[in-house]
Amino acid sequence: MYKIAVAGTGYVGLVAGVCFAEMGHQVTCVDIDEDKVKVMKSGVSPIFEEGLEELMQKNYTAGRIEYTTNYQDAYKDADAVFLGVGTPEKEDGSADLSYIATVARQVAESVESDCLVVVKSTVPVGTNDKVEQFIQDFLINEVNVEVASNPEFLAQGSAVHDTLYAERIIIGTETEWAEELLKEIYKPFNLPIVSVNRRSAEMIKYASNDFLALKISYMNDIANLCELVGADIKDVAEGMSYDERIGSKFLNAGIGFGGSCFPKDTQALDYLAKQNGYELKTVKAAIDVNKIQKISLYKKASKRLITFNGLKVAVLGLTFKPGTDDLRESPSLDNVPLLLDQGADVYAYDPVGAENFAKFYPEGPNRRGSITYVSNVEEALDDANVCFVFTEWGEIKAVTPEMYRGLMRTPLVYDGRNIYDIQEMKKAKVEYHSIGREPGR
Numbered sequence: 001m002y003k004i005a006v007a008g009t010g011y012v013g014l015v016a017g018v019c020f021a022e023m024g025h026q027v028t029c030v031d032i033d034e035d036k037v038k039v040m041k042s043g044v045s046p047i048f049e050e051g052l053e054e055l056m057q058k059n060y061t062a063g064r065i066e067y068t069t070n071y072q073d074a075y076k077d078a079d080a081v082f083l084g085v086g087t088p089e090k091e092d093g094s095a096d097l098s099y100i101a102t103v104a105r106q107v108a109e110s111v112e113s114d115c116l117v118v119v120k121s122t123v124p125v126g127t128n129d130k131v132e133q134f135i136q137d138f139l140i141n142e143v144n145v146e147v148a149s150n151p152e153f154l155a156q157g158s159a160v161h162d163t164l165y166a167e168r169i170i171i172g173t174e175t176e177w178a179e180e181l182l183k184e185i186y187k188p189f190n191l192p193i194v195s196v197n198r199r200s201a202e203m204i205k206y207a208s209n210d211f212l213a214l215k216i217s218y219m220n221d222i223a224n225l226c227e228l229v230g231a232d233i234k235d236v237a238e239g240m241s242y243d244e245r246i247g248s249k250f251l252n253a254g255i256g257f258g259g260s261c262f263p264k265d266t267q268a269l270d271y272l273a274k275q276n277g278y279e280l281k282t283v284k285a286a287i288d289v290n291k292i293q294k295i296s297l298y299k300k301a302s303k304r305l306i307t308f309n310g311l312k313v314a315v316l317g318l319t320f321k322p323g324t325d326d327l328r329e330s331p332s333l334d335n336v337p338l339l340l341d342q343g344a345d346v347y348a349y350d351p352v353g354a355e356n357f358a359k360f361y362p363e364g365p366n367r368r369g370s371i372t373y374v375s376n377v378e379e380a381l382d383d384a385n386v387c388f389v390f391t392e393w394g395e396i397k398a399v400t401p402e403m404y405r406g407l408m409r410t411p412l413v414y415d416g417r418n419i420y421d422i423q424e425m426k427k428a429k430v431e432y433h434s435i436g437r438e439p440g441r
């Protein structure tokens with residue numbers, strides 16, 4: 001059992017903390033957000049992740065996890081401090097490392113015994129070297145503090161599962177002491193560990209994320225061509241998936257990638273390359289394709305309709321993917337303002353994302369149109385002139401062609417997730433547009 005502190009209780013930090021506690025370690029989760037800490041202390045998860053709240057309560061009751069804003073107490077005698085604070089994108093595309101720097105300084109000023117600082121946040125190659133130097137510069141007590149890289153690969157929506165059953169744990173260290181300690185901490189998970197140096201570990205994270213982003217953009221690019229030449233991207237993807245070199249995952253074409261990782265991690269790697277005098281053409285292409293893809297359905301619908309002004313527009317799904325209440329870089333955030341600017345009356349449904357969305361677009365008149373948040377699919381579709389599907393939540397997938405036909409004033413559907421059967425929609429006389437599936441001939 002090790003004494004672990006985790007800085008930041010977002011998707012990465014909180015899930016890591018809870019899973020370390022589940023594995024028997026003594027964990028203190030630190031956040032600067034007092035409200036969040038209060039909520040967590042009451043046994044409630046501040047984020048929506050399946051299974052998280054149950055594990056929080058179980059380990060809190062067992063006395064293995066606590067939550068605090070008092071970082072000094074948490075860091076002073078921790079064996080390891082894991083950093084899970086944000087590294088958002090700055091305007092120039094580079095990663096904002098100010099949160100990392102703040103925690104590094106807090107650790108340096110608090111530690112009273114030897115400590116391993118483990119950076120879980122996604123940071124540009126070379127950052128861990130700088131963090132170690134930074135800590136040395138501010139260290140108050142004469143103790144040994146080293147820094148290790150341990151990038152996180154969880155996906156929102158399945159974060160707890162992805163942590164407990166990770167496909168691999170990447171650890172990047174520069175000394176045997178750091179490597180052995182991290183291996184010991186992860187021992188109870190019984191998962192494959194890949195041990196490399198710090199810079200390689202940092203690069204593995206970006207290279208993995210950007211490869212996935214590239215795969216999505218590649219399929220979207222091919223999908224757009226499919227539409228023009230009369231091929232069906234779903235059939236194309238299925239045919240491709242049998243090739244083990246390609247694999248069957250991440251072949252779904254759609255409205256583009258969002259979330260807190262792919263958009264910023266593609267930008268950050270592109271920036272890192274430029275800083276080093278190199279042009280990362282493939283990653284740049286993934287970024288460019290995604291920008292176009294996110295508003296491709298809106299453009300299609302704009303061509304079909306004279307105007308959105310005064311139309312009731314049903315929006316099904318707001319989050320960037322199902323299983324999360326996270327809206328960061330969600331395609332809905334690109335499309336809804338365009339619709340509102342055109343004077344649309346948007347009726348939006350999302351099982352968990354509406355509250356967060358309303359922080360950007362409060363209910364009522366907005367821009368030239370208006371937005372109303374409804375509590376079920378039926379209310380959104382009722383008497384609607386057009387419908388956009390942005391997220392493939394189960395209840396949205398379950399909408400039948402007959403429901404679109406029966407509930408909408410005009411059964412006109414733009415599906416950004418390719419979740420419905422074209423023939424069934426046709427049979428029900430629903431005008432259905434999706435991505436990469438309409439024959440162009």
Ligand code: NAD
Pocket residue numbers: 007008009010011012013030031032033036084085086087088099102103120121122123152153154155156260261
């Ligand atoms: P998040 O924004 O959800 O959470 C960050 C938390 O850190 C917030 O609660 C914030 O209040 C807290 N914080 C800020 N400064 C602090 C300080 N000085 N001390 C303690 N807490 C502080 O972030 P996230 O989505 O969990 O991402 C964290 C990092 O992990 C990022 O680098 C991200 O790229 C990476 N990552 C994210 C995911 C994901 O799916 N979200 C997956 C893998 C990696």
